[in-house]
Amino acid sequence: MAASPPRPLGPAQIRALGVLLVAAQLPLVVHLPVWVAAFGLFLAGLRFALLRRDERLARLRPARIPSWALALFAVAIALALRKSYGYFVGRDPCVAFLFVLAGIKFLEIRTTRDGTLLACLAMFVALTPFFYSQSLLGALAMLPAIVAAGVALEALAVRDPGAAGPSIRAAWTRSASLVAQGLPIAAGLFLVFPRLATPLWGLPADHAARSGLSDRMAPGSISELSLSDAVAFRVSFDGPPPRPEDRYWRGPVLSLFNGREWSALPPRPGGSLARGDRTIRYTVTLEPDDHRWLFALDLPSSLPAIEADSSVNAPKVGSLARDLQLVARAPVTQPLRYVQESVLGDRHPAASAGELRIDARMPPSNPRAVAFAQSLRSRYPNDREYIGAVLRWFRDQPFHYTLQPPLLEDHPVDAFLFDTRRGFCEHFASAFVVLLRAAGIPARVVTGYQGGEINPRGGYMIVRQSDAHAWAEAVVDGQWQRFDPTAVVAPSRIERGLYGSVPASDPVPLFARGDTGWINHVQLALDAINYRWRRNVIEFDHDRQRALWRDWGVDRFPPWQAAMAVTAAVLAWAVAVFATFAVRRRRGERTARLWSALCRRLARAGLPRPPWEGPIAYAGRAAQRWPQFAIAFDAIGSAYAMLRFGPVSEDERSALVATLARAIEVLPSPASLRATAHS
Amino acid sequence: MPWTARLRQRAFRSQPADRAPVILRHSRIYILPSRRGLAIIATLVLMLLTSLNYALSLGLALTFFLGGLAAAALLHTFRNLAGLEIKPLAAGDAFAGEPLAFSVALAAGALARRAIELRAAGATASVSLASHATQAIELRVPTTTRGRIALGRITLSSDQPLGLWRGFAYVHFPLAGVVFPAPELNAPPPPAGAEGLGELAAGANTESDLAGLQDYRPGDPLQRVAWKAVARGAGWFSKAFEGSGGRGAVELAYRSLPAALTAEERLARLSAWVLACERAARPFALALPGVHLPAALSREHLHEALTALALFDAGES
Numbered sequence: 001m002a003a004s005p006p007r008p009l010g011p012a013q014i015r016a017l018g019v020l021l022v023a024a025q026l027p028l029v030v031h032l033p034v035w036v037a038a039f040g041l042f043l044a045g046l047r048f049a050l051l052r053r054d055e056r057l058a059r060l061r062p063a064r065i066p067s068w069a070l071a072l073f074a075v076a077i078a079l080a081l082r083k084s085y086g087y088f089v090g091r092d093p094c095v096a097f098l099f100v101l102a103g104i105k106f107l108e109i110r111t112t113r114d115g116t117l118l119a120c121l122a123m124f125v126a127l128t129p130f131f132y133s134q135s136l137l138g139a140l141a142m143l144p145a146i147v148a149a150g151v152a153l154e155a156l157a158v159r160d161p162g163a164a165g166p167s168i169r170a171a172w173t174r175s176a177s178l179v180a181q182g183l184p185i186a187a188g189l190f191l192v193f194p195r196l197a198t199p200l201w202g203l204p205a206d207h208a209a210r211s212g213l214s215d216r217m218a219p220g221s222i223s224e225l226s227l228s229d230a231v232a233f234r235v236s237f238d239g240p241p242p243r244p245e246d247r248y249w250r251g252p253v254l255s256l257f258n259g260r261e262w263s264a265l266p267p268r269p270g271g272s273l274a275r276g277d278r279t280i281r282y283t284v285t286l287e288p289d290d291h292r293w294l295f296a297l298d299l300p301s302s303l304p305a306i307e308a309d310s311s312v313n314a315p316k317v318g319s320l321a322r323d324l325q326l327v328a329r330a331p332v333t334q335p336l337r338y339v340q341e342s343v344l345g346d347r348h349p350a351a352s353a354g355e356l357r358i359d360a361r362m363p364p365s366n367p368r369a370v371a372f373a374q375s376l377r378s379r380y381p382n383d384r385e386y387i388g389a390v391l392r393w394f395r396d397q398p399f400h401y402t403l404q405p406p407l408l409e410d411h412p413v414d415a416f417l418f419d420t421r422r423g424f425c426e427h428f429a430s431a432f433v434v435l436l437r438a439a440g441i442p443a444r445v446v447t448g449y450q451g452g453e454i455n456p457r458g459g460y461m462i463v464r465q466s467d468a469h470a471w472a473e474a475v476v477d478g479q480w481q482r483f484d485p486t487a488v489v490a491p492s493r494i495e496r497g498l499y500g501s502v503p504a505s506d507p508v509p510l511f512a513r514g515d516t517g518w519i520n521h522v523q524l525a526l527d528a529i530n531y532r533w534r535r536n537v538i539e540f541d542h543d544r545q546r547a548l549w550r551d552w553g554v555d556r557f558p559p560w561q562a563a564m565a566v567t568a569a570v571l572a573w574a575v576a577v578f579a580t581f582a583v584r585r586r587r588g589e590r591t592a593r594l595w596s597a598l599c600r601r602l603a604r605a606g607l608p609r610p611p612w613e614g615p616i617a618y619a620g621r622a623a624q625r626w627p628q629f630a631i632a633f634d635a636i637g638s639a640y641a642m643l644r645f646g647p648v649s650e651d652e653r654s655a656l657v658a659t660l661a662r663a664i665e666v667l668p669s670p671a672s673l674r675a676t677a678h679s
Numbered sequence: 680m681p682w683t684a685r686l687r688q689r690a691f692r693s694q695p696a697d698r699a700p701v702i703l704r705h706s707r708i709y710i711l712p713s714r715r716g717l718a719i720i721a722t723l724v725l726m727l728l729t730s731l732n733y734a735l736s737l738g739l740a741l742t743f744f745l746g747g748l749a750a751a752a753l754l755h756t757f758r759n760l761a762g763l764e765i766k767p768l769a770a771g772d773a774f775a776g777e778p779l780a781f782s783v784a785l786a787a788g789a790l791a792r793r794a795i796e797l798r799a800a801g802a803t804a805s806v807s808l809a810s811h812a813t814q815a816i817e818l819r820v821p822t823t824t825r826g827r828i829a830l831g832r833i834t835l836s837s838d839q840p841l842g843l844w845r846g847f848a849y850v851h852f853p854l855a856g857v858v859f860p861a862p863e864l865n866a867p868p869p870p871a872g873a874e875g876l877g878e879l880a881a882g883a884n885t886e887s888d889l890a891g892l893q894d895y896r897p898g899d900p901l902q903r904v905a906w907k908a909v910a911r912g913a914g915w916f917s918k919a920f921e922g923s924g925g926r927g928a929v930e931l932a933y934r935s936l937p938a939a940l941t942a943e944e945r946l947a948r949l950s951a952w953v954l955a956c957e958r959a960a961r962p963f964a965l966a967l968p969g970v971h972l973p974a975a976l977s978r979e980h981l982h983e984a985l986t987a988l989a990l991f992d993a994g995e996s
Contacts, residue, residue, distance in 0.1 A: 116715045120722040123745060127726050130737040139737055146744045150841065153752075156715070157842030159794055159805060175748075178755070178840070182747020189743040196731045334734045538736045577754050589789060592811070644811055 006111035007159075011051055014109065016155035016171075017118050018044055020148040021106050024126035027141035028099055031132040033084060036096045039077075043103030070104050077101075095128045115156045123149060134335075136533040150175030170649075181580070184573050192549075192566070195542035212289030213251050213447050213468060215264040219412050222447070223403050223424035228465035231287055232449055233295060234531050236460040238281040244451065245494055246344045248298040248471065248482065249463060251448035253323040255358050257437075259365030260412055262430060262445050265358065267292075267327045271320035274299035276343035285534055286336045294318050294326035295448060295463075297342035298482065304328075304338035306543045322355075323444075324348065337539045346482035350442075350475045359442035359475070366413040366434060373438035383441055383476050387483065390435050394428070394488050397421065401428075401490035425493075428485040429470040436474050443474035446482070451497045458528035467497070591643045591657055598636065598664050605673035615640045625677055635663040692832055695853035700766030700786075703835065707848040708760050710753060716843035719749065752841040759837045760846045762788040763795065768815055770830065770856035772985075774950075778802075778819035779856045781830045786813040793840065799833040822858045825946065825989045829855040859950060859985040860943070866951035869929055869963070892916040902960040928974030929956055932966040933991075942993035953984050967991050 009017075022044050029037040077100045082088040085096075102121045109118050126145040129138055151171045212232065213225070235241075254262035279301060286294065294304050294317070303316045304326055317338045318328040328336065350356060362370070376393075380386040400422040408415045413434045416427050423431075429445045436443035450469035452461040471484040487494045549555055554562060599609045599618075607625055609618045619637025623630040639660040642648055648656060667673065688694055689706075701707075712720060723742055730738030764786040771780040785795065787808035797804045802818040822828060836847035892905050895915035905916040931952050936945045949965070956963040957976070964974035965984045970991070972984055 112715075116718050120718055123719075123722050124726060127729060127735070127738045127741055130730075130735045130741070131733065134735065134737045139740065142737070142741050142744075146741070146748065149745060150748055153715075153719075153841040153843065157794075157838055157840065174840070178751045179744065179748050181751035181754070182744070182749070184747070185750045186740070186743040186747035189746060190740055193739070193743070195734070195739075537740075540736055541734055574754055577751065578758070645809070647809055 006113035008111055009109060009115055010158075011055060013112075013115060013152075013155045013158065014047070014051055016148075016152040017109065017115055017122075018048055018106060020119060020145065020152040021102055021122045021125075023145040023148040024122040025099060025102070027129040027138060027145075028095070028125060031129060032096055032099060035084075036081070036100060040099045040103040043100070043107055047107050065107055067108060070108050074101060074104055077104075091131060095131065098125060098128065112156055115152075119149065119152055119156070122152075134538045136530055139533075139537075146179055147172060147175045150178050181577050184576075185570075188569060188573075190540075191545075195540075195545050197542040212287075212291060212465065213293065214291065215252050215254070217254055217262040217426055217430070217445060217447060217470060218260060219408050219416070219423075219427055219430070220405070222426040222468050222470055223405065225468045226403060226424070226466045230465045231527070232289075232463045232465050232467065233284050233286040234460055234462055234527075234534075235282050235284050235452065236458075241452075241454060241461055242280060242297065242344055246297065247449075247451050248346075248469075249295040249449040249452075249467075250298045250300070250324060250326075250446060251293050251295055252446075253325050253473075254445040254447060255323070257361070257363060257430075257434070259363045260410075264325075265323070267321035267325060268323075269319055269321060271322045271324050272349075273303075273320065274301045274324075274343040274345065274348055276301065276345055278344040279341055280344060281339070281341045283337060283339050285531070285539070286332055286338075288333050288335060290331050290333060292318075292328045292331055294328050294332075294336075294338065294340075296326050296340045297344065299324055299343055299345050299348050300326055300340065301343045302341035304340050306337075307339060307547055322351065334541070335534055335538055337535065347476075347479045350478055350480050356442040356475060359444050360437055360440060362434070362437045366411045368411070368414040369417055369431065369434050370438040372417070373435045376435075377439040383474075386439055386441070387436065387474060387476065390432065391483070391485065391488050394432070394485050399423070399428075399489045401425075401486065401493065425486040426470045428489060429472045432472045432483065432485040433474075436472075441474055441476075443472055446471050446473050450484075450494065453497075455524045455528055455531075457525050458531055460528075460531060462527060591640070591660065594657075594660050594664055595640050595644075598667075601667070601670050602673070604670035606677060615644065626673060627678055628676070629667060632663045632666045635659055639663070692849035692851040695829065695831075695851045697850050697852050699852065700764050700784075701850050701852075702788075703760050703763045703765070703848045703850075705757075705761065707850075708757060708846055709848065710756055710844050710846045713838050713842060713845040716749070716845075719745075719843055723749070749841070749843050753844050755840050756837065756844040756846040758790065759792055759795070759839050760835065760848055762790060763792060763835065764788060765833070765835065765850055767830075767852040767854045770854050772857045772859065772982075772989075773822060774859045775822050775825050775861040777822065779822050779828055779858055781818045781820060781854055781856060782815050783818070783833065783852075783854075784813055784815050787811060792837075794837055796836050797833055798836070800828075800831045820856075825858050825860040825943075827855050827990060828858050829853075857986050857989045859989045860946040862951035862954055863944070863947040864951075866948050866955070869931065869952040869955050869961075870935075871929070892918060902958060928962040928964055930964045930966065930974070931956070933968060934966070946988050946991060946993070950985065950988050953981065953988070957981050 022041070025040055025044070029041070032040075078088060078097055081093045081096055085093040087093065088097075098121070102118065102125050105114070105118050105121060109115055122145070126142055126149075129141070154171060154175060214221070241247075252264045254264050256263045256265060276299075280297065282297075284295060284304075296304070300320060303320060304318045305316055317336065318326050321327050326340075376389055377386055380389050398421055401424070402422050403424060405416075405423045405427060406420045408420065412427075413431045416423050417431050417435075426445075426447075433443040433445050447468070447470045449463045449467040450471070451467040452463040454461050469486070471482060471486065473480045473482055475481075484494070546555075557565070595615070602609065602622055607622055613621075616637045619633040619640075623633040626633070639656045643653065643656050643660070668676075688696065723746055726738065726742040726745075729735070730742055766784050766786075768782040768784050771782075773779040781799070781802075783797070785792075785797075785806060785808060787810055789810055791810045792806075792808040795806050795808070797806070797816060797818060799818055800820045802820045804816050804818055806814055806816055808814055818830065818833075820828065820830065830852065832849050832851040834847055834849055836845055838845045892908065893916065895904060895917045903917045905918050908914065908916045929952075931949055933945055933949065936948060940948065949967075953963065953965065960976060962974045962976040963984070965972040965987060967987060970987050972980070972987060
């Protein structure tokens with residue numbers, strides 16, 4: 001290894017590194033707190049400004065900020081991040097710290113060794129935005145950083161930083177060409193580099209909760225969620241999509257009630273798959289929500305599978321709990337795709353009476369509701385009739401469906417049922433289940449999503465957080481049956497979605513409003529692109545890679561054959577890249593060919609070139625011999641001399657070769673030259 | 680040669696067996712990551728592990744893009760050296776302590792070459808070549824002792840275009856230069872001419888015995904040309920010295936030096952005297968054990984005498 005000592009950096013090198021840093025930082029900016037983002041970019045800008053100032057003042061010693069000040073500064077930033085995030089050892093504050101740290105390093109780089117370190121830091125910073133988003137836009141945003149890395153490394157490799165380097169444009173072109181030449185290697189690695197099925201080290205707990213359903217429900221939690229436009233998941237159906245009233249996407253089932261809040265039991269394995277004839281098959285692409293819930297249409301009739309492979313041992317991504325919740329193997333931190341089958345139905349067999357006790361438990365709270373339930377129950381001893389009476393009561397009383405329910409204090413069900421009567425789906429579901437349990441009927445709240453919008457551009461359905469919903473299940477005649485009190489109060493919620501069913505003054509999120517003209521069209525078109533991107537690039541994970549290898553038959557090859565195939569592919573790549581060099585070299589050879597052809601021609605015309613004679617002298621002699629072609633000979637001599645000896649750029653080269661060829665074309669045949677020779 | 684030695688020669692070119700000119704081909708070119716290359720590779724490995732662990736498809740894409748860039752740079756590093764032609768031009772001579780110049784010629788061939796570094800025997804040179812260009816490169820090797828100094832193995836290397844990979848090739852030409860003994864400082868004047876053979880001409884200062892100018896005749900030593908007169912345009916004259924013609928040749932003998940001097944000190948003194956005689960344009964003969972150069976006065980004679988001093992094997996005396 002060349003143990004060359006670090007050399008001081010020239011301004012062009014510092015600039016190239018700065019451009020790399022900023023190109024790496026910019027895509028991350030949107031994921032950082034504003035003050036961190038602004039600060040990191042400010043540091044980079046400060047160095048650029050100092051550099052300019054040094055150049056303007058032609059300083060011998062550049063302006064420097066002492067290292068101890070920078071170290072102190074880094075500690076201060078770490079403390080500020082600790083305060084801002086509430087913790088420091090975690091992914092998000094560390095990413096933010098790295099972002100600022102790279103800026104601080106840029107402020108103090110002096111030697112090529114610092115430059116190498118900064119390049120490494122910047123390359124890692126360029127990776128960090130993908131912790132937060134792997135959208136198509138993010139992928140495009142990383143491209144400048146890749147080319148900038150090539151430019152910065154090339155600048156660092158320049159031995160004499162004082163000499164005038166290549167123009168900025170030439171450097172970027174060359175780097176882009178290098179990246180393009182490396183593209184086959186990158187694509188090959190992307191396809192064949194083995195992915196991990198399970199993480200190497202534990203993923204640190206994400207402190208920042210993402211929006212999505214949780215295993216708890218308090219009054220107001222779902223209406224808050226409904227204010228979000230974020231996509232919960234996307235679905236493509238193998239056949240026609242289900243009707244709107246069948247679009248109940250089952251999520252967390254909440255059986256425990258403490259008088260105010262509902263919560264889920266820990267998932268108990270052993271749920272039995274539904275059977276029936278209205279089977280529907282579809283593929284769900286779930287956005288990461290850091291929970292283990294997988295969503296399926298009521299009622300799931302298969303386990304979620306990686307591929308649309310119906311064989312029994314196709315890998316499964318989750319299991320079915322006893323209350324028909326699908327539970328993933330691990331919290332969903334990356335977009336997850338699974339193939340799912342459901343039987344469209346609203347009832348399924350209930351478990352034994354012993355287990356149902358949990359679903360009938362009532363804490364001593366909400367006395368008015370309990371009293372009301374008992375008086376109503378005395379009139380309707382039959383379970384089915386009682387439930388019908390409760391639903392009728394909801395319909396007949398002046399209940400309002402609204403996104404902005406009033407705040408409820410203690411005994412929230414009492415307050416909702418008898419005082420405010422304004423609520424969102426969680427209020428209705430909760431109150432309905434309380435009324436049933438108070439009458440001794442086992443019942444529970446089911447949360448999930450209801451609805452979904454078909455994207456005509458991609459032929460798939462988008463389910464957003466604004467579709468979040470809560471409904472109820474009760475045991476009637478030994479079967480769990482779905483009841484949706486919200487549908488009774490606001491039937492349009494089920495038919496037309498949120499926007500059509502709440503008062504116009506409610507703050508319904510933009511994309512839940514249905515037809516909003518061109519914005520909606522653009523949004524749906526973008527979503528279709530993003531969906532394809534998701535399916536084909538982002539979700540190319542361990543399982544799908546193995547599936548691809550199976551398609552190729554790679555798993556049937558012995559390892560040595562696979563190794564040979566890889567070697568052959570790399571060799572083919574090298575040959576292809578060298579072939580592109582050869583094309584460029586032929587341009588150089590053309591010059592030599594033209595020149596030797598000219599020399600042969602003039603020799604036959606009586607003017608041979610002795611081997612020591614240079615092109616300009618020879619052309620000069622020819623011009624004396626044939627003065628009528630003096631201009632052509634002059635052009636030939638100087639063009640050839642420039643091509644052969646002068647430093648010429650690629651553009652100049654092709655122009656000079658063209659000049660040389662044209663000037664030689666002008667000359668007549670050797671015989672006529674011989675005839676017109678001027679002695 | 681046993682096959683191990685052949686293999687070693689092929690890998691490391693430790694023997695000066697290369698015949699000019701050498702064109703660098705894949706069998707001679709080695710490529711290893713540079714220090715910066717190792718740092719970047721370590722970063723890429725870190726990025727790879729992070730992306731794998733968090734299942735970041737785009738992180739992997741970024742890592743592989745940068746890996747592809749590094750792989751393409753490797754090919755370019757190879758291409759920057761491959762096809763380069765190198766041939767030995769000349770080995771110079773020098774007095775010990777002065778740099779000894781070797782020159783080699785590099786021919787670019789069809790491709791332009793960027794920042795090729797040559798390194799041999801403690802000398803380095805760096806050169807960039809346009810396509811089809813040929814350039815002579817001087818390697819100035821520092822010297823300390825007299826003798827025949829070989830240039831040794833030349834390492835041609837380049838880390839272009841990105842500085843991530845260092846490509847290098849060894850070329851070993853049988854190129855050697857002669858290092859003369861450094862002349863003794865403040866040496867006593869050389870012995871007197873033929874009349875006083877063996878005696879030291881005390882205080883003989885030839886410069887003060889200038890007798891006048893005479894017409895320059897072809898063959899007169901250049902040291903005697905009256906350059907001031909030439910510069911004035913007065914014509915060509917030679918300086919005539921009092922008795923300088925009559926003094927005859929000086930015999931410089933190794934054995935007649937004081938016995939107190941070591942072999943190297945004797946050689947240093949002889950070196951000084953040879954130069955003094957040349958300056959004074961006095962013909963001299965040189966007698967070393969085993970070597971005798973008859974009296975003469977010419978460039979060739981001077982070179983021959985200094986070479987004899989340089990290569991003299993002191994063990995023989």
